[in-house]
Amino acid sequence: MRSSALLLLLIIFCFACGNLSNEDVAFLEAIPQKEALQVQVPKNAASQPACSLGDATIYESAKSTGDSINAGVSGLLSLVDAIRAVPPTTRDTDSRTWGPFPDGSHAGFEVEVQMQRQIDETGTPWRWDYSILERPKGGAFLTVLEGNFFGPQAKDGTGRMTLHFENSVKLGINQPTDPQFPMHIYYDLGDNPRAISVDLTEGLGFGLPSFDYNYTGFADGHGGFSYAIAGGNGCTTEVTTLFTALGAGRDSFHVRCGPFLSAEVQQCWDVSACLTFVNDPLASTLACNGAKPCVLGNPAQCPAL
Amino acid sequence: MAALLAAFPALADRRFALVIGDSRGGPGTRPLHYAERDARRIHSILTRIGGVHEQDARLLTGASAGEVRAALGSLNAGIAAAKAAGEQTVLIVYYSGHAKDGELRLGDSILPMSELHNILADAPADVRIGLIDSCQSGAFLRAKGVRTAPAFDVQKALAASTRPRGLVLIASSSADEESQESDEIGASFFTHYLASGLLGDADASGDGKVTLAEAYAYAYARTVGETAETRAGAQHPVYLYDLGGAGDVVLTDLSPRGVLFFPPGDEGVYVVLDNSRRAIAEVAKPKGNERRLALARGDYVVKKRDGDSFLVGSFTVEELPVEVADSRLSRRPLSDDPQKGVSGPRWSLRSTGGGQFFFDSAARNGLFPPAALAGLETATRDDLGHSLAWGLDLSFGGGAATLNLPGVAPIDERFFEMSGGASLWRDFDLSDTWTASLGARVAFIYLVRSFPNHVELQNQSFFTFTPGLQAMLTWQFSNRFSALLRARLNYLFYNVDGSQNLGYAELAAGVEYAF
Numbered sequence: 136m137r138s139s140a141l142l143l144l145l146i147i148f149c150f151a152c153g154n155l156s157n158e159d160v161a162f163l164e165a166i167p168q169k170e171a172l173q174v175q176v177p178k179n180a181a182s183q184p185a186c187s188l189g190d191a192t193i194y195e196s197a198k199s200t201g202d203s204i205n206a207g208v209s210g211l212l213s214l215v216d217a218i219r220a221v222p223p224t225t226r227d228t229d230s231r232t233w234g235p236f237p238d239g240s241h242a243g244f245e246v247e248v249q250m251q252r253q254i255d256e257t258g259t260p261w262r263w264d265y266s267i268l269e270r271p272k273g274g275a276f277l278t279v280l281e282g283n284f285f286g287p288q289a290k291d292g293t294g295r296m297t298l299h300f301e302n303s304v305k306l307g308i309n310q311p312t313d314p315q316f317p318m319h320i321y322y323d324l325g326d327n328p329r330a331i332s333v334d335l336t337e338g339l340g341f342g343l344p345s346f347d348y349n350y351t352g353f354a355d356g357h358g359g360f361s362y363a364i365a366g367g368n369g370c371t372t373e374v375t376t377l378f379t380a381l382g383a384g385r386d387s388f389h390v391r392c393g394p395f396l397s398a399e400v401q402q403c404w405d406v407s408a409c410l411t412f413v414n415d416p417l418a419s420t421l422a423c424n425g426a427k428p429c430v431l432g433n434p435a436q437c438p439a440l
Numbered sequence: 441m442a443a444l445l446a447a448f449p450a451l452a453d454r455r456f457a458l459v460i461g462d463s464r465g466g467p468g469t470r471p472l473h474y475a476e477r478d479a480r481r482i483h484s485i486l487t488r489i490g491g492v493h494e495q496d497a498r499l500l501t502g503a504s505a506g507e508v509r510a511a512l513g514s515l516n517a518g519i520a521a522a523k524a525a526g527e528q529t530v531l532i533v534y535y536s537g538h539a540k541d542g543e544l545r546l547g548d549s550i551l552p553m554s555e556l557h558n559i560l561a562d563a564p565a566d567v568r569i570g571l572i573d574s575c576q577s578g579a580f581l582r583a584k585g586v587r588t589a590p591a592f593d594v595q596k597a598l599a600a601s602t603r604p605r606g607l608v609l610i611a612s613s614s615a616d617e618e619s620q621e622s623d624e625i626g627a628s629f630f631t632h633y634l635a636s637g638l639l640g641d642a643d644a645s646g647d648g649k650v651t652l653a654e655a656y657a658y659a660y661a662r663t664v665g666e667t668a669e670t671r672a673g674a675q676h677p678v679y680l681y682d683l684g685g686a687g688d689v690v691l692t693d694l695s696p697r698g699v700l701f702f703p704p705g706d707e708g709v710y711v712v713l714d715n716s717r718r719a720i721a722e723v724a725k726p727k728g729n730e731r732r733l734a735l736a737r738g739d740y741v742v743k744k745r746d747g748d749s750f751l752v753g754s755f756t757v758e759e760l761p762v763e764v765a766d767s768r769l770s771r772r773p774l775s776d777d778p779q780k781g782v783s784g785p786r787w788s789l790r791s792t793g794g795g796q797f798f799f800d801s802a803a804r805n806g807l808f809p810p811a812a813l814a815g816l817e818t819a820t821r822d823d824l825g826h827s828l829a830w831g832l833d834l835s836f837g838g839g840a841a842t843l844n845l846p847g848v849a850p851i852d853e854r855f856f857e858m859s860g861g862a863s864l865w866r867d868f869d870l871s872d873t874w875t876a877s878l879g880a881r882v883a884f885i886y887l888v889r890s891f892p893n894h895v896e897l898q899n900q901s902f903f904t905f906t907p908g909l910q911a912m913l914t915w916q917f918s919n920r921f922s923a924l925l926r927a928r929l930n931y932l933f934y935n936v937d938g939s940q941n942l943g944y945a946e947l948a949a950g951v952e953y954a955f
Contacts, residue, residue, distance in 0.1 A: 153904075
């Protein structure tokens with residue numbers, strides 16, 4: 136009788152369960168969302184009229200390049216989103232661990248996420264370190280993503296992230312076009328524009344040439360993107376483009392073939408991706424049709440960016 | 441044959457009875473708990489051992505004043521017919537219910553006591569007996585000759601042919617007294633002792649018959665004695681005796697029935713309980729006297745308080761007398777009182793609305809913000825003992841709040857809460873209409889919060905048990921409806937962001953409906 140009463144008391148006083156946690160919210164708010172780290176280049180009008188000076192083919196590659204980068208990092212960044220659906224496994228004052236829990240994208244694999252924070256004298260978090268580890272069930276963990284974030288919440292802080300593709304290759308969960316080396320992403324989401332840098336300088340990846348890709352996006356939709364396009368002859372076209380929210384813009388690019396650098400070409404286009412101005416000293420683009428020096432259109436028609 | 445007639449002189453009369461019980465007293469009164477049961481007891485006694493045939497008895501419960509008048513008219517017609525046939529007649533009218541300002545309150549209708557008095561005075565029966573068990577029922581006897589006394593003076597019969605004629609009115613309390621009910625005995629004091637007396641304990645002469653004088657004397661003494669220590673104070677039955685002729689009226693005849701026989705060797709107060717453990721009679725017996733209780737066939741439990749314990753025994757009444765001697769009773773601790781909870785549970789339903797507030801400011805930040813709650817509850821009173829009640833409750837609520845985290849933009853949240861529990865409390869009557877209650881409650885609480893503007897944040901929930909204390913104030917404003925104000929203090933153990941002991945208050949107002 137006495138032991139039954141004691142058991143009842145224990146149940147009454149100790150039976151508390153759930154994931155109602157302000158601190159969990161704080162940790163989750165420090166993890167960047169996949170969407171916040173995506174390159175967002177405006178798409179041009181769907182139907183194009185006949186362009187008098189020709190199509191802005193260089194700019195059209197900006198969208199596809201951005202999409203390739205987004206798709207390439209999406210797989211590993213999805214692991215970050217996965218922890219939002221499960222409560223932490225362990226909670227300490229300044230750390231959380233999620234998992235191991237099954238990787239929904241890779242059957243037979245498990246994910247564990249570890250996260251620590253540092254707090255300043257006012258009690259405000261200023262640095263967060265996190266790592267995502269993956270293993271075949273029963274095997275050893277390998278780090279597939281690690282990052283640091285500075286600031287209380289991801290949507291307006293700066294951070295860096297390393298995607299360890301070399302480990303995802305070892306685990307066999309990589310995509311065919313993934314790089315074979317660690318890839319770094321730097322981001323600053325606190326200012327306008329937000330800036331994202333994807334460092335692929337160590338080699339090829341996602342079907343893109345080795346390059347330090349940089350994107351800036353303003354809140355109103357305009358921005359800039361520096362990227363590279365592989366040529367069929369082993370040369371690379373390096374582009375710096377600025378665009379409006381509607382897709383008009385200007386760029387400058389040159390072709391790099393090993394140590395050799397071509398003359399710089401300047402182009403402007405409208406929202407229909409029709410060229411409005413071309414300045415190509417060596418007439419290397421199709422619009423110039425071989426006539427040097429080549430200046431077409433009116434530079435006044437270039438958007439102010 | 442002459443000897444037989446002499447043995448049952450009064451029961452040879454043709455007897456008519458109107459028995460009325462009404463727990464409702466209209467606006468401004470609380471429902472009585474036992475009025476209708478009291479009426480059924482008296483009706484049963486009169487028809488079983490009181491010489492009233494079933495067809496000459498009317499039992500009205502929850503009836504209107506008009507229905508009472510109609511029943512009296514019907515009985516008077518029967519009485520007139522019996523008299524025309526040469527029969528001696530007796531009319532007994534019993535009422536248990538509310539009375540106020542000189543009026544019997546029958547639900548929302550009113551029957552002035554003076555009207556009932558006049559009806560009885562003018563009734564064609566040779567003997568008219570009015571028994572009124574209600575508050576201030578002494579007003580029923582507003583006439584010369586009303587007396588508060590242990591017994592009335594009965595003229596001894598001079599000859600068998602001089603039968604009594606006239607009017608006797610008995611009221612359970614004087615014109616300025618309350619008539620009290622007792623949860624312990626499950627009846628009004630007066631009717632309980634009147635019934636006990638009619639069943640046999642009032643048979644002071646030991647002749648196997650209980651007369652009107654014996655019944656009154658017994659009911660008077662026991663009612664005054666048992667109410668002397670109550671909060672309302674002693675209750676004094678009164679009477680108006682205006683019988684011509686000679687002799688007394690025999691109300692019940694014990695002799696031809698199965699009886700419980702209490703032998704002269706024992707003494708004390710014995711309580712007789714029926715199958716449902718309700719008290720149906722008491723026997724207060726000095727040593728040297730014997731007592732007989734005329735009971736219907738059936739099983740009974742007899743208990744007697746003896747120091748710090750009870751003597752309890754079970755008996756079956758059939759044709760032959762069954763002796764109840766102390767030696768046949770077994771001793772039990774007071775905690776095994778077979779009468780516990782016999783007054784029966786009283787059920788009610790509550791609807792409440794209110795709010796919840798955590799004392800800790802950090803806990804109010806997003807985790808447990810102030811919430812509005814609406815709920816439904818049941819309450820069961822007098823089920824576990826006198827003035828003890830228990831209840832079950834279920835509440836739903838929620839609201840909107842803002843979660844503030846250091847350095848993070850405020851996060852809007854919506855939350856839903858469900859709470860339910862079981863309560864145990866004690867009622868304290870402050871007046872006829874106000875009741876205070878104190879008790880404890882064990883409940884569960886389940887909270888869910890969502891973040892409508894943050895798709896990256898999943899819903900969160902929490903479940904736990906929360907013990908607490910509660911205090912309540914109830915104001916009964918109609919027969920069945922009461923308004924209530926309640927405060928609860930609860931403890932909550934929170935263990936997600938570290939272990940915390942939290943306290944919170946719940947304030948609620950509501951309406952209670954009593955079944």
